[in-house]
Amino acid sequence: VVSASDFPFARAKLGSFVQDAPQIGNQYLEDTLLQTYLKRYIPKQMLSEIEDDLTRFGNRVATEMYDLSLQCEKEQPYLEKYTGWGKQIDKLVTGPAWKRMHDISAEEGLIAISYERQYGEYSRLYGLVKNYLNCPSSGLYSCPLAMTDGAAKIIESLKDVSPWLMERTYPRLTSKDPVLFWTSGQWMTEKKGGSDVANGTETVAVEQTDGTYKLYGYKWFSSATDADITFTLARVVDKHGHTVQGTKGLSLFYLEVREEDGSLNNIDIVRLKNKLGTRQLPTAELLLDGSTAYKVSDEGRGVPAISNMLTLTRIHNSIAATSTMRRIVNLARDYSTRRTAFGNILKNYPLHIQTLSRMEVEARGALILCLENMRLLGKDDVTMATEDEQNLLRLLVPLSKLYSGKQALAVSTEGLESFGGQGYIEDTGLPAMLRDAQVLSIWEGTTNILSLDVLRAIEKSRGQVLFSLHKDIENRLKPISNPKLSSSVSKVITGYKDTLQFINDNANKQDVLQIAARDIAYSLCRIYTGALLIDHAASNLGSSLDVYTANRWCEKDLSLVSTNSSHGHYDSETRKSDFDLVFSS
Ligand code: UCC
Ligand code: FAD
Numbered sequence: 001v002v003s004a005s006d007f008p009f010a011r012a013k014l015g016s017f018v019q020d021a022p023q024i025g026n027q028y029l030e031d032t033l034l035q036t037y038l039k040r041y042i043p044k045q046m047l048s049e050i051e052d053d054l055t056r057f058g059n060r061v062a063t064e065m066y067d068l069s070l071q072c073e074k075e076q077p078y079l080e081k082y083t084g085w086g087k088q089i090d091k092l093v094t095g096p097a098w099k100r101m102h103d104i105s106a107e108e109g110l111i112a113i114s115y116e117r118q119y120g121e122y123s124r125l126y127g128l129v130k131n132y133l134n135c136p137s138s139g140l141y142s143c144p145l146a147m148t149d150g151a152a153k154i155i156e157s158l159k160d161v162s163p164w165l166m167e168r169t170y171p172r173l174t175s176k177d178p179v180l181f182w183t184s185g186q187w188m189t190e191k192k193g194g195s196d197v198a199n200g201t202e203t204v205a206v207e208q209t210d211g212t213y214k215l216y217g218y219k220w221f222s223s224a225t226d227a228d229i230t231f232t233l234a235r236v237v238d239k240h241g242h243t244v245q246g247t248k249g250l251s252l253f254y255l256e257v258r259e260e261d262g263s264l265n266n267i268d269i270v271r272l273k274n275k276l277g278t279r280q281l282p283t284a285e286l287l288l289d290g291s292t293a294y295k296v297s298d299e300g301r302g303v304p305a306i307s308n309m310l311t312l313t314r315i316h317n318s319i320a321a322t323s324t325m326r327r328i329v330n331l332a333r334d335y336s337t338r339r340t341a342f343g344n345i346l347k348n349y350p351l352h353i354q355t356l357s358r359m360e361v362e363a364r365g366a367l368i369l370c371l372e373n374m375r376l377l378g379k380d381d382v383t384m385a386t387e388d389e390q391n392l393l394r395l396l397v398p399l400s401k402l403y404s405g406k407q408a409l410a411v412s413t414e415g416l417e418s419f420g421g422q423g424y425i426e427d428t429g430l431p432a433m434l435r436d437a438q439v440l441s442i443w444e445g446t447t448n449i450l451s452l453d454v455l456r457a458i459e460k461s462r463g464q465v466l467f468s469l470h471k472d473i474e475n476r477l478k479p480i481s482n483p484k485l486s487s488s489v490s491k492v493i494t495g496y497k498d499t500l501q502f503i504n505d506n507a508n509k510q511d512v513l514q515i516a517a518r519d520i521a522y523s524l525c526r527i528y529t530g531a532l533l534i535d536h537a538a539s540n541l542g543s544s545l546d547v548y549t550a551n552r553w554c555e556k557d558l559s560l561v562s563t564n565s566s567h568g569h570y571d572s573e574t575r576k577s578d579f580d581l582v583f584s585s
Contacts, residue, residue: 027058
C-alpha cells in the first residue's frame, strides 16, 4: 500500500530536493593558460616567489573575498544629501564590505606591486595578474583601483613638471598600508560629451594669486566618488575672462576631494546615478563650485597628459572583461558537474560542453592578449621597451579593451543561460555579472571611439604601429613547423595581408577608413590574438589543448574588412542605404 509519506511533497511543502550551488576553487590554480604564460616569460626563481603569493591569493579571492563581493552588491552606497534639519551634508555612505575592499587592496599590494618594481620588468605583470584574480571578487572595487593605477602612472609621467606630487601623493597611491592608501577618481565626462571631451568640457579654471586654481563646472559621471584625489580637465580663464575652445583649451588638474577636516573641497554631490549595473560602485554627478585644484600639465595639453591614465584604465577594463569571462566559465563548468537533467548530469551532454568550450576559447583568446599588454607595459614602465614594443602597446591597448568588452557581454549572456532559470535569479549573484559587464564597452571609451583611436594610433605613427605588428606576427609564426597549426598560421598571415592591403588602399580615403574603423579594429584584434594563441601552442609549454584552442580561434573570419569590402559595405552607396534603413520608419 502506498502511503502519503512516500511522496516528497506530502512531508514538506517545499519538497526535499535542493540544488547544489556552483562553487569556485583556487582561481590561480584553475587557470592553466595563465600559469603556463607566466612560466614562459618570468625567470624561474622569480616565478617561484611570485607563484606562492598568487596561489595564496587565488584561494583568498575564491573564499573570503568572493563572499565580501556578494556583500558589496547587497550594501549599495547611498547619498545623505541633507540632515533631518535641512543642512546640506552630501554624505556618501558606503558599506563595510566596500571599505574592507579598500584595506585588502592595500595589504595585497594591488597597486603597490607594480610600482615597487621588486621584480623589474615583471613587476607589472605580477601586479596586474593579481588584479585579474581580484577583479571578479572585488565587488567593483576594481574600478577605483584602475583609476588609482592610472593616477600613479600620470604622476610618474609628470615627475619633472610637478615633482611635489611624487612626494605628496604617489607614496599614498602606491602604499600597502590601509591607513595611508589613497584612491583616485578620473573626472572627464560632462553633460555635453563623454566621448567628445574636447568639445564637451565646460568646466573652467580660475587662477588664484597663490598659483592654485578654482574650478567651476559640472561633472556628469564620476565613479568611486569616495576617492581621495582626482585628475580632471578644465579650461583656464585668461585675464580677459576668455577660454580657448576645443582640445587646445584643455589642461589637466589635480585636486583633493576633501579638506583636512573631512569636508568636501567645494564640491556638491548632486546625486548618485541610478545604474543598470555596477551598483556596488558610487557614481555621482558633481558640481564643482570653486574647488581648489592644481594645474599639472602644460596649458592646452590636458588630453595627451590624461591619456597616460586612459592607457592604464583601459588595460584594467580588459582585465575586468577577461576575468569576468573566466569566472563565469569556471562557475558554469562546476555547475555542469552538479546539475542533472533528463537523468544525466549536464557534463555528460556533449552539446552543453560544446557551449562551454566555445566560451572557454573566447576567455583564453582575451586572456593571452591581456597578458601580452601587461608584459609590454612592464617593459615600458622600466624603460626597457623597444620602439616596436612601444608601438605594439599603443595599438594593442584599445584593441584589447574594445574587443574584450564585447566578448565579456556575449560570454556572460551565454554563461547565465548555462544555469538555466537560476542564471536569471538575482539571489544567486549571477545576473549582476551580466549587468556589470554591460558597462565595459561604454566607459573608458565606447567601441566606436576606441576603433577611431586605433586609426589615430595608425595615422599618428604614419603606419609604424602596423609595421611593428607585422614584424611581431612574422617573428612568432615563421619558425612554426607543427603541421597541426599550419592552416591557422596561413589564415593569420592571409588575414593580416588582406587587412593591411585594405588600409593601404584606402589610406587617403578618410570616409572609408572611418566607416570601416570597427571592422579594422576587430580584424586586427582577431588576427593578433590568433597569432598569440598559435605561438603559445607551438612553444615548449604548449599542449594539444592549446593547439585545439588556437585552431578553434582561427576558424572564425579573421579579417572582417576583406569580407565586408568585397561586399561593398564601405562605399558611398552603402552609407546612404545604411542611413535610409535606419531613418526609413
Ligand atoms: O569612463 C571613465 C571611468 C570609468 C571608471 C573606470 C573603470 C576602469 C576599468 C575598471 C574595470 C572594472 S573615465 C572617462 C573615460 N573617457 C574616455 O575614455 C574618453 C573617450 N574619448 C576619447 O578617447 C577621445 O578619443 C578623446 C577624448 C581622447 C579625443 O580627444 P581629442 O582632443 O578630440 O583628440 P585628438 O585631437 O585626436 O587628440 C589630442 C591629443 C593628440 O596628441 P598631440 O596633440 O600630441 O597630437 C593625441 O595623439 O591627445 C593624444 N591622444 C592620445 N595619446 C588622444 N588619445 C590618445 C591615446 N589613447 N593615447 C595617447
Ligand atoms: P556619447 O559620446 O554621446 O556616445 C553615444 C554613442 O555615439 C556611442 O555609441 C558612441 O560610440 C557613438 N559615437 C560618438 N561619437 C562617435 C563618432 N565620432 N563616430 C562613431 N560613433 C560615435 N566618466 C568619467 O569621466 N569618469 C567616471 O568615473 C565615469 N564613470 C562612469 C560610470 C558608469 C557606470 C558609466 C555608464 C559611465 C561613466 N563615465 C565616467 C562616463 C563614460 O566614460 C561615458 O559615458 C562614455 O565615455 C561615453 O560618453 P557619452 O556618454 O557622452 O556618449
